[in-house]
Amino acid sequence: MSSSGLFDALSISMTQATLAPHSHKSALYTLIIVNKESRASFSTTKTDRDFELLRDHVCSVLDHGHSCDALCPWFFVDVQQKIPKRPLFRKATHPKVVDAHLRAYQQLMDILVAFIKNPHNRSCHR
Known part of the structure; x- marks a missing residue:
């Protein structure tokens, strides 16, 4: 099975967010990965930090500014924008913040899988 075929069979879902007792830094977000x-x-x-690290790693690999025929430049911007900024006036564990993060992280997983599945993106030399 090719690597793109592997991703065709995968489903990645953000199913819930739970608050760790005595933690105000981040909720715990549950991902379920299913091979259909x-x-x-x-x-x-x-945690929020894990998603920030994922964003940083993906952006590092994309090497912002390289030229190619794939969707890398647009994908770089999409990935950068999917991770929510740290809230200024609410704790990271506030229910509205957690709900917004849960939706944003699902969108991030969706665009990552879509980028990998797109055969045109395999033309990039990176």
Whole structure:
């Protein structure tokens, strides 16, 4: 199976956010990854910091400013914009902040998988 075929069978869902007791830095966000063909699944929890690191790693690999025929330049901007800014007037564990982050992180997972699945993006030399 090709790598793109592997991603065709994957579903990544942000299912819930829970608050860790005595933590005001981040909620814990649960991701469930399912292989639709084999029905195998895996779940993990991530923090806001984990998603920030993912953004940083993806942007580093994309090497902002390189020229190619793929969608890298636009994808770079999309990834940068999907991670919410740290809230100024509310705690990161405020219900409205957590809900907004949960939706933004789902969008991030969706665009990552869509970028990987698009055969045109494999033309990039990066």
